[in-house]
Amino acid sequence: MTRLAPTELINELAGPLADWLPKQRWFAGKDREIRAVRPVRATELVGDADPGLVHAVLAVEQDGGGRTGAEDLYQVLVGRTQRLPEHLAGTEIGTVAGETCYSAVHDGDLGTTLLDLIAADRDVAGVRFRPEPDAQLYPGLRSRPAGVEQSNTSLIFGHRYILKLYRRLHPGPSRDLELHRALHRVGCQHIAAPLGSIDCELRGEPVVLGVLQEYLSNAVDGWAMANTSVRDLMAEGDLHADEVGGDFAAEAYRLGEAVAAVHEDLRRALGGEEGDRDRLDAAVDRMHRRLDRVLVAVPELAPYEPALRRAFDAVRSVPLPLRLQQIHGDLHLGQVMRTNTAWVLIDFEGEPAAEVAERSTLRSPLRDIAGMLRSIDYAAHQILVGDEVPHQLEVRAAEWTERNRRAFCDGYAAAGVDPREKATLLRALELDKAVYEVGYEHANRPEWLAVPLAAVARMTAGEECA
Numbered sequence: 001m002t003r004l005a006p007t008e009l010i011n012e013l014a015g016p017l018a019d020w021l022p023k024q025r026w027f028a029g030k031d032r033e034i035r036a037v038r039p040v041r042a043t044e045l046v047g048d049a050d051p052g053l054v055h056a057v058l059a060v061e062q063d064g065g066g067r068t069g070a071e072d073l074y075q076v077l078v079g080r081t082q083r084l085p086e087h088l089a090g091t092e093i094g095t096v097a098g099e100t101c102y103s104a105v106h107d108g109d110l111g112t113t114l115l116d117l118i119a120a121d122r123d124v125a126g127v128r129f130r131p132e133p134d135a136q137l138y139p140g141l142r143s144r145p146a147g148v149e150q151s152n153t154s155l156i157f158g159h160r161y162i163l164k165l166y167r168r169l170h171p172g173p174s175r176d177l178e179l180h181r182a183l184h185r186v187g188c189q190h191i192a193a194p195l196g197s198i199d200c201e202l203r204g205e206p207v208v209l210g211v212l213q214e215y216l217s218n219a220v221d222g223w224a225m226a227n228t229s230v231r232d233l234m235a236e237g238d239l240h241a242d243e244v245g246g247d248f249a250a251e252a253y254r255l256g257e258a259v260a261a262v263h264e265d266l267r268r269a270l271g272g273e274e275g276d277r278d279r280l281d282a283a284v285d286r287m288h289r290r291l292d293r294v295l296v297a298v299p300e301l302a303p304y305e306p307a308l309r310r311a312f313d314a315v316r317s318v319p320l321p322l323r324l325q326q327i328h329g330d331l332h333l334g335q336v337m338r339t340n341t342a343w344v345l346i347d348f349e350g351e352p353a354a355e356v357a358e359r360s361t362l363r364s365p366l367r368d369i370a371g372m373l374r375s376i377d378y379a380a381h382q383i384l385v386g387d388e389v390p391h392q393l394e395v396r397a398a399e400w401t402e403r404n405r406r407a408f409c410d411g412y413a414a415a416g417v418d419p420r421e422k423a424t425l426l427r428a429l430e431l432d433k434a435v436y437e438v439g440y441e442h443a444n445r446p447e448w449l450a451v452p453l454a455a456v457a458r459m460t461a462g463e464e465c466a
């Protein structure tokens with residue numbers, strides 16, 4: 001079988017890729033016209049069989065959004081075949097030189113190739129497939145794509161492994177992999193064990209393309225669990241949060257303990273330092289800048305601006321010392337999973353809004369706590385969005401939130417320092433997160449904008465507003 005060489009294939013496929021990319025959930029530049037798609041590198045992983053498999057890194061040039069000429073890097077896996085099986089029909093990208101090209105992450109047999117290459121510790125033309133030193137891998141398992149595709153694409157292998165393939169690539173070390181490795185080294189019980197990785201060099205720098213992890217096959221994510229509890233409560237409008245079957249407080253307590261343990265493990269593994277007044281001021285300045293940006297996009301936030309700025313400025317005079325260290329950076333209920341035995345934190349990529357280089361700056365652990373407290377508030381209040389809400393249910397939502405936020409802080413305090421002791425900083429961090437959420441919901445889920453806006457209103461109630 002004579003085939004186009006991989007780079008030639010991707011060059012020929014550039015037009016169809018430009019149509020296909022914006023339809024993918026993980027494609028970050030949906031709002032800007034694509035000017036060009038070029039292969040930065042293309043590697044044949046399966047060449048002598050049908051289907052074949054090509055690994056490619058694309059440079060996608062887009063205009064608009066004030067970033068004219070900006071180029072982003074994306075990872076794609078392209079399957080190529082003479083005859084696309086019916087079950088893969090929806091995955092087609094285009095046809096080139098008589099072969100149908102399709103998104104290979106949907107092909108369970110091609111997924112096996114990735115696992116087998118990691119297990120065999122192979123290099124293929126500069127793409128390095130590595131097992132972690134202590135990993136015992138069983139090759140040969142077929143893959144299936146994880147149901148939820150978000151910023152990246154994850155493949156699940158039986159009940160054993162999950163391989164996260166990063167889509168938008170950022171040359172340089174992967175925070176997600178580095179922190180998982182560091183936590184695993186100190187025996188952290190609240191992460192999924194890292195088992196392998198895929199990387200290559202791009203523009204002279206290493207870039208992590210994928211991370212293989214232990215698959216938590218019996219786990220439920222925290223958002224789903226909290227929602228079940230809230231629904232149970234709402235269905236029983238006359239009962240209090242501690243009287244209904246689905247009470248979440250014991251889980252919120254355990255979650256607090258788990259987050260404290262991960263913070264302690266991060267300190268043991270990677271150290272920390274004491275923040276000074278300058279660092280505190282820089283953090284406050286970042287809060288103000290974020291508020292400036294979000295106010296432009298969402299004028300509904302304007303009435304709360306004076307109270308928000310006061311809450312941020314209050315941080316300038318909080319007593320030192322302030323402990324800084326590596327933290328999760330993007331902690332919310334969707335980033336934690338409950339297995340039969342423990343809460344596990346996933347996805348240590350860091351704060352989505354921050355530049356990649358900035359994400360590894362040492363931060364206050366209170367930032368993670370603020371993220372989780374906001375998430376508990378979200379779980380109770382998003383369920384009421386859009387309906388004429390009976391007062392009774394609003395009271396129930398407030399009770400649920402209060403009960404579970406308290407339980408979470410109690411759990412954290414039992415295993416570490418009580419976050420409520422630093423109330424001024426915690427309040428400012430929560431408000432900063434809520435401002436971020438206002439921007440996020442406005443851009444992504446406008447129907448949920450009311451959730452963080454109402455939270456800002458509640459948290460600043462009683463204060464003089466604009």
Ligand SMILES: Nc1ncnc2c1ncn2[C@@H]1O[C@H](COP(=O)(O)OP(=O)(O)O)[C@@H](O)[C@H]1O
Pocket residue numbers: 146148149150151152153154162164192213214215216217219221334346347
């Ligand atoms: N180790 C794991 N075991 C089981 N499911 C997982 C694991 N890691 C992630 N997931 C599932 O995959 C989803 C996406 O994972 P995540 O790392 O957050 O990827 P993304 O960067 O695309 O958001 C999670 O919400 C969770 O449902």
Ligand SMILES: O=P(O)(O)O[C@H]1O[C@H](CO)[C@@H](O[C@H]2O[C@H](CO)[C@@H](O)[C@H](O)[C@H]2O)[C@H](O)[C@H]1O
Pocket residue numbers: 150151223330332333334352371374375376378379437440
């Ligand atoms: O999933 P990511 O880590 O990329 O985070 C983004 O999406 C989150 C929504 O999935 C968003 O989280 C917000 O909504 C959650 C409920 O869906 C809630 O639990 C969080 O508290 C709230 O911040 C997150 O802000 C955004 O960065």
